[in-house]
Amino acid sequence: MTLPTSVEGVSGSRRWARSVGIGRAHAKAILLGEHAVVYGAPALALPIPQLTVTATAGWSSHASDGEDDLSYTMTGSPSRALVTQASDSLRRLVDAFKESLGVPGGPHLDVILDGGVPPGRGLGSSAATSRAIVLALADLFGRELTENRAFELVQTAENMAHGRASGVDARAVGSPGPLRFQAGEVRQLSIGCDGLFLVADSGTSGSTKEAVEMLRDSFHARSGAQDAFVGRATELTEAAEQALADGRTEELGARLVDYHELMRTAGLSTDRIDAMVGAALDAGSLGAKITGGGLGGCVIALTQPEQAREVTRRLHEAGAAQTWAVPLKGLDKHAV
Incomplete structure (x- = not known):
């Protein structure tokens, strides 16, 4: 009507x-x-x-x-x-x-x-x-x-x-x-991996606008900084996409860790986020990183189901306010 x-x-x-x-x-x-x-x-x-x-x-x-x-x-x-x-x-x-x-x-x-x-x-x-x-x-x-x-x-x-x-x-x-x-173009991801992602809330709000402006200022301050950041990010993202499709979970996890280091070096992480990433990795996660704009927010950790309980416990000990599990199995069947 x-x-x-x-x-x-x-x-x-x-x-x-x-x-x-x-x-x-x-x-x-x-x-x-x-x-x-x-x-x-x-x-x-x-x-x-x-x-x-x-x-x-x-x-x-x-x-x-x-x-x-x-x-x-x-x-x-x-x-x-x-x-x-x-x-x-x-x-x-x-x-x-x-x-x-x-x-x-x-x-x-x-x-x-x-x-x-x-x-x-x-x-x-x-x-x-x-x-x-x-x-x-x-x-x-x-x-x-x-x-x-x-x-x-x-x-x-x-x-x-x-x-x-x-x-x-x-x-x-x-x-x-x-x-x-x-660049405005969207396509579905192919998923060949098992496991799940744990998303953990640090309990601290971030500001995407503030983070974007801070990073932009740092790019302007140092010649070549923007090209270096974007180039490294592209390399890691493309490698992670291929690992996700091929079922190489350890490779995918390693790229998550690398991207967290890129964000941390750029000043976009926090002490609590870093502690949560470390806790997830110590508890057996294959990879973990900050997710989102930064300066607070959440951690995402790639975890095998049998390790999820321990990883969740350690994330809460490190300061997580709440956590959610997102299984990889079946996600590709629901993609557009």
């Missing part, structure tokens, strides 16, 4: 295709390619389907004065700063959605967000939130939304939130399977 081309003279909820719209998205973790992907290098991303965001959009009985026609509620106990920032971003996203799809104005809009992706951890919280809201709005207004149009809207929100965003998060939070992203 589509919206009427004109709402003039139509009162109440009958003017809209639906009274409630629902949208969902999930978290993601970057295996390799952080930061370098902004400069055109490849990145490998893994969906985390057990961490989801659900957005519900509907019309309320509040009278709209033309200025305050949107209410935003987050479940749980979010900070006031987070709610304020999210509300501002939501207004811009709703405006972009209406402009992009030619949707007219309407009565007071209520958006409720039930988010299971911790913010500031490099898990794609902002992109997942934006995608869930975009899908909820499309459902509410009865608009067909292509994957590319959804990506464009989410990417617009990501650029506003983080500065220059690569686009990998905007793609990965809607992908049913692991993917390779480079």
Whole structure:
């Protein structure tokens, strides 16, 4: 069903295709390619389907004065700063959605967000939130939304939130399977490995925007630094992709460790993250690294199932606030 081309003279909820719209998205973790992907290098991303965001959009009985026609509620106990920032971003996203799809104005809009992706951890919280809201709005207004149009809207929100965003998060939070992203092009990853990835939250928020700016400043300060970082990142990411496809788990793990060292040398890790990486490796993980923009966030560790319990225990001893397991088996069967 589509919206009427004109709402003039139509009162109440009958003017809209639906009274409630629902949208969902999930978290993601970057295996390799952080930061370098902004400069055109490849990145490998893994969906985390057990961490989801659900957005519900509907019309309320509040009278709209033309200025305050949107209410935003987050479940749980979010900070006031987070709610304020999210509300501002939501207004811009709703405006972009209406402009992009030619949707007219309407009565007071209520958006409720039930988010299971911790913010500031490099898990794609902002992109997942934006995608869930975009899908909820499309459902509410009865608009067909292509994957590319959804990506464009989410990417617009990501650029506003983080500065220059690569686009990998905007793609990965809607992908049913692991993917390779480079310069806007996406393709599924072939998985020949067994085992699982443990994602461990350090409990400390990072700032992608701050990390991006810090790395950019360091590139400007040292001649050749950008080429060296991007070149090494590309080498490691491509080697990891091939190892993942070939089933060479030890090789894949080694490349994760190498990429962590690249991030650590660039000043993007923290003492707690380093301790968690070390704990995972000491407990038998084949590889571990920081994941996401850095300066906090999460660790991702490649682990055999029989070692997962011990690795998880050691990660918590090293400071992990919570952990999630993402099995490799079957992921390729769900890829697009």
